[in-house]
Amino acid sequence: MxxxxxxxxxxxxxxxxxxxxxxxxxxxxxxxxxxxxxxxxxxxxxxxxxxxxxxxxxxxxxxxxxxxxxxxxxxxxxxxxxxxxxxxxxxxxxxxxxxxxxxxxxxxxxxxxxxxxxxxxxxxxxxxxxxxxxxxxGEEMYVGCFAMTEPEGGCNIENIDMHGRGIATTARLDGDEWVINGAKMWPTNSGIASLYCVICQTDPDLGDEGIALIYVPVPIEGFTFGGFEDKMGFRSSREGGFWFDNVRVPKDYRAAGPGKDAELLHDNLIYARAFSAGWAVGPAQGAFDEVLKFTQDRLAAGKPIRQHTIAANMLADMAIGIQIGRDCYVNAAYMYDHPDVYGPKCSVHNLSRTSIAKVFCCDMAVNVTNRAMELMGSYGYVTDHHVEKYLRDVKIIQLWEGGAQLGRMDVARGYYNYDQFHKNIFYDRVHELREKAPQKA
Ligand SMILES: Cc1cc2nc3c(=O)[nH]c(=O)nc-3n(C[C@H](O)[C@H](O)[C@H](O)COP(=O)(O)OP(=O)(O)OC[C@H]3O[C@@H](n4cnc5c(N)ncnc54)[C@H](O)[C@@H]3O)c2cc1C
Incomplete structure (x- = not known):
């Protein structure tokens, strides 16, 4: 049995x-x-x-x-x-x-x-x-970097209600070349990557049509990297800030074109919500494996910790969270992978579904790693059992890709026509003024 x-x-x-x-x-x-x-x-x-x-x-x-x-x-x-x-x-x-x-x-x-x-x-x-x-x-380490987040904010770029207006990095076409200016902050592999997919804006007035995804190989004139950040976790990954000062690349290093690039950006965000969910389940499972062993061997009040009802309840809640999280991301990813049945990959439905998986899995993983530490007492707080590392590592997965807040806004979009600027009189007024403003030459 x-x-x-x-x-x-x-x-x-x-x-x-x-x-x-x-x-x-x-x-x-x-x-x-x-x-x-x-x-x-x-x-x-x-x-x-x-x-x-x-x-x-x-x-x-x-x-x-x-x-x-x-x-x-x-x-x-x-x-x-x-x-x-x-x-x-x-x-x-x-x-x-x-x-x-x-x-x-x-x-x-x-x-x-x-x-x-x-x-x-x-x-x-x-x-x-x-x-x-x-x-x-090839054999050499030649990796890419998805350069979206900027010093002024990551969510402003990821928020679909902003229609690309939160992107400050500009791309201007000059003959057969794009000229890129601006700054990025935090992208994974920054400073070590050789090829950057840079999220730019050709003209904020164009909204989504102005979003441009342009590939920049480095080293290249005008590109400067500022240095690596010192982080709480994710130590084996490197991130930092970098600048583009009149960086020139061929015109056809743009991924697709007006409108299509915005869809590619949004599709990549939907994709990343789901893979972040799977990613968060890994450390939760790792911490659970550790605490299961620890509470079998360590005694409290004369019997293994895990044989106390209160501990069994906590372990059961952890297992429930991990398995539901896994089931949730598997479902969301399966739907994304089958557009013939569930509709286009880049859709509000998939944004909402994959955001449900990400928000749930990240909250669950932060909670599970934290509870695992509680059950291990001070032994959970030292490096020997790795639980402190799982807790430090998993926190950033909750913070990136829209964080817990934009993630929830994107969940809501799947259920009603949620728009952060809905009937916002200030936003409407800005639109009005823009429309009345003299057209550019
Ligand atoms: C290890 C690591 C790896 C990363 N990898 C990448 C990468 O590969 N590529 C990349 O481009 N970036 C990457 N990032 C950056 C990361 O995705 C961003 O930091 C994240 O998206 C949040 O942006 P921000 O830090 O500027 O916070 P902000 O956008 O300033 O948000 C701060 C807070 O405000 C909330 N908020 C924001 N907008 C709203 C709103 N409209 N309504 C309500 N609340 C709001 C947020 O949820 C959050 O709580 C990485 C970061 C780290 C640390």
């Missing part, structure tokens, strides 16, 4: 929803994490403060497995052609159980290339893949 009811790792996912490729990804990553990361995970944060040697070594091994852009690029460009959001989610969950920050370098690199891949798939643009895919799939 005990064996039959025990949670089985292979039964965590509903088999009807996941493909054979996903089953293979889960197994490959589970083995990789257990073999390559678990034995050294206590060294990763210290290495990140030193020379990044261990982190780079692990990233090289992940790259060899096809993580990041290599996995996503079309086969004709030397990639594995993996387009499924659900595959990305399960892959990230498994990897983040080992080290969530390590998942960032490859996840961020793949994310950066999605607009170019979509532009290629839809026949808009082949130049970006023609010029960079060999490097992206």
């Amino acid at each position: 005990e064996k039959a009811i025990a949670e089985k790792k292979e039964n965590r996912f509903m088999k009807e929803l996941i493909s054979e490729t996903d089953v293979m990804f889960i197994q490959v990553m589970r083995d990789f994490v257990d073999r390559e990361i678990m034995p050294v995970r206590h060294l990763i944060d210290a290495d990140s403060r030193a020379d990044f040697k261990l982190v780079q070594e692990l990233q090289g091994k992940l790259r060899a497995l096809g993580a990041g852009a290599r996995g996503m690029l079309p086969p004709e460009y030397g990639g594995m052609g993996v387009q499924s959001l659900l595959s990305a989610c399960v892959f990230l969950e498994e990897l983040a159980r080992g080290d969530a920050g390590l998942a960032c370098a490859s996840g961020g690199a793949g994310w950066a290339m999605r607009p170019a891949i979509a532009g290629f798939n839809e026949g808009y643009n082949t130049r970006i893949l023609d010029d960079f895919s060999a490097k992206l799939t």
